[in-house]
Amino acid sequence: MNESAVDDALDALVPRLRQFMVVAREEHLTRAADVLGVPQPTLSRSIARLEAELGVPLFTRPGRSIRLTRHGRFLYESAERAVAPLSASLRALIDEADPARGRVALGFLHTLGGEAVPRLLRDFRARHPHVRFALVQGNGHTLASKLRDGEIDLCLTAPLPPAGDGVTARRLDEQRIDLFVPVGHPLSRRRGIRLAEAAEEDFIAMEPGYGLRAITDDLCHAAGFDPRIAFEGEEADTARGLVGAGLGVSLLPATASSLADPAVAAIRITFPKAARTVGIAWMTDRPVTPPTAAFRDFALTYAGRLTRG
Secondary structure (H helix, E strand, O other), rough: OOHHHHHHHHHHHHHHHHHHHHHHHHHHHHHHHHHHHOHHHHHHHHHHHHHHHHOOOOOOOOOOOEEEOHHHHHHHHHHHHHHHHHHHHHHHHHHOOOOOOOOOEEEEEEHHHHOOHHHHHHHHHHHOOOEEEEEEOOOOHHHHHHOOOOOOEEEEOOOOOEEEOOOEEEEEEEEEEEEEEEEEOOOOOOOEHHHHHOOEEEEEEEOOOOOHHHHHHHHHHHHOOOOOOEEEEEHHHHHHHHHHHOOEEEEOOOOHHHOOOOOEEEEEEEEEEOOEEEEEEEEOOOOOOHHHHHHHHHHOOOOOOOOOO
């Protein structure tokens, strides 16, 4: 049989596959029609058309019953093997969209994973205790790509991704950025500082492509200098650890855990304004599942307090 003939056979079989399998299991057209919720004559004509289009008899019809022929048995056994994993996949897809027990694929920045995201998830699960989450961490560029590619449903990120290409983003909060220096550093006792005063320091920054790296570069340029990058990395906690070890200074979010680190001192920046906008983004050019919509709407109620504790 050539490929065109195989395609024709699939076109004939697939729309009637469930009908064929129910008839094969029930071995009775009337009972099968009841299971399928269709008139018995309609089911009988459908099976007859399938046999005609495939060119082989699938059933014998002794008396009032109906039995598989050898061709029918071959097709039924193959169909069973194909349908079982397909049914499992469809069940998983349906479960993902269940409003009460579905799953949300949530992406977020590493720097939001210590406090903001756990608090948001805790409060959401108090209202929706059975909704499940797949948590994906990454930098802003990676999260935006995963969102557009459909690998995640929502992302919490900073700065907000640009609008367009089906992306919608909403501001949730503004998070202060401080200059972190080692305890004992000449600046460590200052409560506020113009960033230009740190122009001669070695900076510890995120790698290019991270939102915090763009913020570092932009703030330093606004202060009139190019930062001298001594270390680049992917984790804000690692950057803070390097600061505590006396290896440089860093511009980092002022979170509760970072402000409590005894090895570093956080200094507020008086100029330029040092903050980042944290928000949530989703795709509006494709539908979202009920649990995803519920979490998105709940997150929007956190506007102004997501990063405030």
